[in-house]
Ligand code: UDX
């Protein structure tokens with residue numbers, strides 16, 4: 001099948017960058033990204049490229065190059081589905097907040113709506129690609145909806161999980177470690193796989209494109225994220241032990257990372273991992289394992305989440321304890337709110353939970369993040385439903401300059417590892433703060449000895 005038109009449902013952190021790169025690398029294919037959210041689509045189409053809704057280094061250039069040439073953003077979902085030979089589903093799959101599987105299972109509402117819409121609109125055969133992270137066997141559910149339209153249209157369902165990390169999405173898409181495509185073993189399924197392989201082959205070397213059955217592909221995505229998150233919880237567990245024993249977690253990480261069987265990446269102790277994927281995918285894995293009665297498997301992976309929650313709580317508890325057991329009405333400055341640097345995404349960011357704890361202790365939190373607005377900070381806190389929105393609004397102070405944010409503060413807490421935080425004039429910050437001036441470095445990015453020389457009381461994770 002010659003692919004000339006691709007549609008992607010969902011113009012978010014996954015769909016947007018992925019389709020921009022496909023469009024850039026495949027000028028012969030028309031790529032249309034659709035979303036129900038009009039505001040988001042308008043932002044993608046904004047003439048001022050700085051206003052595209054997702055901040056990712058390098059993304060603006062790619063969008064500027066391809067947009068209007070063969071990359072389109074639209075709210076006309078039906079037309080895009082109707083015209084495309086390949087439809088990617090990149091809608092959000094949050095953890096359920098109600099009913100059976102609440103707090104654990106993925107909410108497939110948006111996926112099912114997409115499948116039903118595709119079933120209703122399609123007049124010719126199509127390849128439907130799951131791009132969102134989904135529980136194993138979701139493809140089956142999609143297939144059962146699509147196969148029962150009764151109008152003779154044939155669908156092939158492929159699983160093509162996304163491995164991009166936010167903040168490096170463009171680089172990850174341009175030079176992926178691998179592309180994984182799962183499909184049906186039948187001849188028709190293999191043809192569909194080949195059609196998608198041909199798209200990626202425009203820029204990805206053949207030996208990096210893996211094909212499997214659908215279930216292996218779906219489960220590989222959950223497994224990859226579970227392993228990655230597990231490394232962080234493992235090093236974070238050691239960080240607490242380091243603090244008690246006088247070892248330094250950075251030294252430990254370095255020492256173990258040189259073992260090629262372990263590897264040096266993803267061993268940074270931190271205030272806890274965040275992001276839309278890790279927690280959701282592990283909860284999902286735990287839920288699936290439990291549903292098959294595999295309690296030991298479920299408990300094993302659940303521990304990764306328990307450790308992560310503990311790490312976040314430990315960080316906020318330590319701030320309260322160190323500030324003489326009370327932060328009531330004290331100004332505590334958060335440098336960073338995003339779940340990692342180089343993104344404006346805040347989903348599941350540790351900062352949200354640390355702030356929530358400290359607001360319970362009646363602290364005033366001054367937030368400065370180079371890419372996150374006050375509106376987003378407040379909506380993240382309100383989403384937790386811990387207290388009235390009006391209380392959140394009076395507890396969060398927002399500043400456009402980091403120096404103003406730090407002025408008069410009792411403590412500065414680093415929640416995100418933005419490069420610029422390291423470059424700040426820390427003497428100036430010290431001079432403007434209450435004394436003793438505390439720094440809680442939740443990312444181990446600042447130079448402790450230098451800060452101590454200035455006069456700060458400096459505390460890092462795991463030393
Ligand atoms: C992750 C996976 O890396 C990616 O392959 C998948 O497609 C989606 O989920 P993402 O959540 O965007 O990507 O970012 P990632 O770099 O994995 O970071 C996740 C969280 O872990 C962040 O909060 C980060 O700060 C934290 N982290 C990461 C650490 O605390 N220590 C580390 O060593 C690495």
Ligand code: UDX
Pocket residue numbers: none
């Ligand atoms: C281990 C460490 O590897 C070594 O660095 C340390 O100094 C001593 O402990 P050893 O126990 O000799 O070495 O062997 P190792 O190769 O690590 O295997 C340990 C066990 O794990 C074996 O039973 C092995 O069969 C099993 N294993 C290993 C697996 O089941 N799967 C694997 O992928 C690797």
Ligand code: ADP
Pocket residue numbers: 009010011012013014015034035036037040077090091092093110113114132276
């Ligand atoms: P991700 O990180 O998975 O990309 P996002 O929340 O950033 O998640 O993006 C998902 C997008 O999918 C949102 O912009 C949402 O509006 C869109 N979406 C959800 N359901 C549908 C649907 N049925 N049709 C079109 N767009 C949808």
